[in-house]
Amino acid sequence: MLSVDFEKQVGNFHLRPKFEADEEMVVLLGPSGSGKSLTLRAIAGLLTPDRGRIEVPDGVVFDASTRVNLPPQNRNVGYVVQNLALFPHLSVAENIGFSLSRWPAGQRRQRVAELLDLLGLTGLESRLPGAISGGQQQRVALGRALAARPRVLLLDEPFTALDAPVRNALRREVARLRRQLGLLALFVTHDLQEAYALADRIAVYDQGEVLQFGSRQEVFGQPKNVRVAQLLDARNIFEGTVIAKTEAFTEIETPWFRARARAEGDLSPNSRAALSIRPEHVILLRHGRPHAELVDTVLDVELEEEVATGNNHRLYLRVLRDGMPTECVIEADLSAHPFQVMGVATEKRWQVALTLDQAVAIPVD
Amino acid sequence: MTAETTSRLDPRSSGVGVPLVAVFAPTAILFVAFMGIPLAAMFWRAINSDQLADNLTSDFVIDAMRLSAITSTASLIITLLLGTPLAYLLARYNFPGKIFVDILVDLPIVLPPTVAGVALLVAFGRRGILGPEIESLGIELAFTTTAVVLAQTFVSAPYYIRTVKAGFESVDVQYEGVAATLGASPLRIFWRIVLPLSWPSVFAGAILCWARALSELGATLIFAGNFQGRTQTMPLAIIGVFDAGRTVDLAIALSVILVVAAAILLLILRLFARSSNAGF
Numbered sequence: 001m002l003s004v005d006f007e008k009q010v011g012n013f014h015l016r017p018k019f020e021a022d023e024e025m026v027v028l029l030g031p032s033g034s035g036k037s038l039t040l041r042a043i044a045g046l047l048t049p050d051r052g053r054i055e056v057p058d059g060v061v062f063d064a065s066t067r068v069n070l071p072p073q074n075r076n077v078g079y080v081v082q083n084l085a086l087f088p089h090l091s092v093a094e095n096i097g098f099s100l101s102r103w104p105a106g107q108r109r110q111r112v113a114e115l116l117d118l119l120g121l122t123g124l125e126s127r128l129p130g131a132i133s134g135g136q137q138q139r140v141a142l143g144r145a146l147a148a149r150p151r152v153l154l155l156d157e158p159f160t161a162l163d164a165p166v167r168n169a170l171r172r173e174v175a176r177l178r179r180q181l182g183l184l185a186l187f188v189t190h191d192l193q194e195a196y197a198l199a200d201r202i203a204v205y206d207q208g209e210v211l212q213f214g215s216r217q218e219v220f221g222q223p224k225n226v227r228v229a230q231l232l233d234a235r236n237i238f239e240g241t242v243i244a245k246t247e248a249f250t251e252i253e254t255p256w257f258r259a260r261a262r263a264e265g266d267l268s269p270n271s272r273a274a275l276s277i278r279p280e281h282v283i284l285l286r287h288g289r290p291h292a293e294l295v296d297t298v299l300d301v302e303l304e305e306e307v308a309t310g311n312n313h314r315l316y317l318r319v320l321r322d323g324m325p326t327e328c329v330i331e332a333d334l335s336a337h338p339f340q341v342m343g344v345a346t347e348k349r350w351q352v353a354l355t356l357d358q359a360v361a362i363p364v365d
Numbered sequence: 366m367t368a369e370t371t372s373r374l375d376p377r378s379s380g381v382g383v384p385l386v387a388v389f390a391p392t393a394i395l396f397v398a399f400m401g402i403p404l405a406a407m408f409w410r411a412i413n414s415d416q417l418a419d420n421l422t423s424d425f426v427i428d429a430m431r432l433s434a435i436t437s438t439a440s441l442i443i444t445l446l447l448g449t450p451l452a453y454l455l456a457r458y459n460f461p462g463k464i465f466v467d468i469l470v471d472l473p474i475v476l477p478p479t480v481a482g483v484a485l486l487v488a489f490g491r492r493g494i495l496g497p498e499i500e501s502l503g504i505e506l507a508f509t510t511t512a513v514v515l516a517q518t519f520v521s522a523p524y525y526i527r528t529v530k531a532g533f534e535s536v537d538v539q540y541e542g543v544a545a546t547l548g549a550s551p552l553r554i555f556w557r558i559v560l561p562l563s564w565p566s567v568f569a570g571a572i573l574c575w576a577r578a579l580s581e582l583g584a585t586l587i588f589a590g591n592f593q594g595r596t597q598t599m600p601l602a603i604i605g606v607f608d609a610g611r612t613v614d615l616a617i618a619l620s621v622i623l624v625v626a627a628a629i630l631l632l633i634l635r636l637f638a639r640s641s642n643a644g645f
Contacts, residue, residue: 044542045546046542046545072542072545073545073548073549073550075546077546079543079546081542081543083537085539085543087544087557087558088562089562098544098547098549101548101553102548144547145546145547147547
């Protein structure tokens with residue numbers, strides 16, 4: 001188990017992360033400067049907290065109350081820093097074998113060969129880091145961190161400098177390696193897609209604090225508050241008041257419309273709350289066409305703008321009330337095929353449906 | 366040459382009409398001549414002297430060369446051993462009074478070496494503050510070869526420490542942090558990572574330090590005196606020539622050797638800088 005609960009004051013910045021994790025992939029997600037990387041440094045032993053406690057699977061490595069503070073050398077933690085810091089004067093094999101200096105030469109060679117094989121680096125062992133590709137450098141850094149068989153792997157935005165295809169391949173590989181080796185991995189990123197693709201659990205960081213920690217479904221499905229929803233890039237957040245709360249739904253009245261959201265969260269009637277729905281969950285309906293299914297909220301909208309983003313179209317739909325435009329704009333994502341088939345660009349008036357099971361009620365605080 | 370510098374040096378784009386090179390070249394040539402003529406004259410005299418071979422192999426010159434080689438190498442080794450840890454501490458750590466240590470280390474560079482000689486004499490000379498203590502340890506300093514080494518070290522070490530400190534500072538601390546998480550002890554990190562990565566600075570600093578030790582005169586003259594075979598290094602021997610009313614050709618022979626040695630050291634430095642820039 002890994003348990004992090006400490007405080008550290010760095011200038012004006014107050015770092016106070018708190019979470020626990022088992023053998024899984026934990027993504028630390030948050031804007032840059034929110035303390036994700038500093039948390040990794042503290043776990044690795046390169047930053048000494050002022051207060052608190054850090055435990056890794058091999059035991060307590062820092063505890064201010066009992067004055068335990070193991071040096072980085074004795075923490076058995078694999079750490080891949082953002083710029084990799086591969087030793088530029090050492091070959092690929094020497095980099096990977098760096099942590100094995102006390103192993104007998106034969107075993108060391110065998111372990112290095114094993115890692116070269118595992119990471120697809122065979123044949124590059126005598127190259128210097130400057131003479132291999134960015135993706136290969138990443139693998140060397142991973143191999144170097146894994147050589148001494150740590151039980152925790154810390155990855156600090158390791159793939160930011162890479163092209164998208166290499167990045168995707170390495171992401172899958174890291175996930176595979178982690179499962180294969182039974183590691184607990186902490187992965188720092190500010191990239192939502194990366195977080196979504198990799199995470200078993202997510203810690204949402206903001207200004208030195210973990211705002212929410214939970215499974216990927218929990219965090220994306222039910223953000224704890226509006227700030228978390230914003231950090232997760234939830235596009236449609238509409239503030240209003242709870243007007244009804246039942247076992248089945250939470251009903252929220254916004255200045256522009258009334259809608260029902262899922263019942264999760266302890267919101268009482270008359271409390272401030274926001275309704276949030278991800279753009280990919282907004283359903284576009286042809287105007288004036290009767291729709292048979294029972295949808296929960298249907299709104300008249302006017303197509304205001306359309307932006308193509310790769311395979312998707314992001315639609316900006318202004319909500320109409322009694323036929324008059326309001327200040328409220330809903331964003332909806334539509335993939336290229338339905339966009340063309342429906343002839344979205346040729347019509348101005350549409351309707352959107354917000355389904356109860358995709359809309360979330362979020363406390364406003 | 367980049368497009369930008371080309372266009373800046375191109376007189377047609379400057380709009381002035383007269384190429385700048387035509388204005389600056391005469392003064393530049395004059396200055397190069399001023400620097401070159403004395404050296405050329407010295408070589409000219411040396412080559413045309415029928416005594417050159419005899420002078421170069423005289424006991425007087427051989428003794429000075431041997432002593433210079435021994436003392437400058439000894440002071441370089443002392444500087445490497447004691448200056449390297451100091452440079453690392455100055456590069457990596459902040460401590461109270463660090464600025465004073467920094468200034469202290471730089472002082473010998475700007476002071477006249479004769480001041481260094483006086484200071485050494487007052488501290489470690491026979492009647493110096495620590496003189497009796499040193500004498501009671503059975504160490505004879507005044508007018509010995511050891512005194513020459515001390516004087517050279519005092520004056521030349523700052524060149525090494527400054528250069529190597531800058532070298533250490535340019536090594537990303539991230540390497541040291543990562544190496545620590547990989548289980549390397551602090552000494553191993555220094556030996557395997559920091560030192561190899563700052564090797565160009567160590568090399569350049571050592572060359573500068575050695576060249577400075579080789580040309581050391583003022584501090585040695587005051588602290589160690591000028592005795593053939595014991596404290597008379599090549600620069601002191603040149604003074605000795607004039608003091609003792611020997612033939613000036615001896616001084617010329619010694620000077621030619623020093624010029625050649627210094628030029629070779631500078632050439633090595635240039636070639637090395639070029640090759641290490643081309644590396645990682």
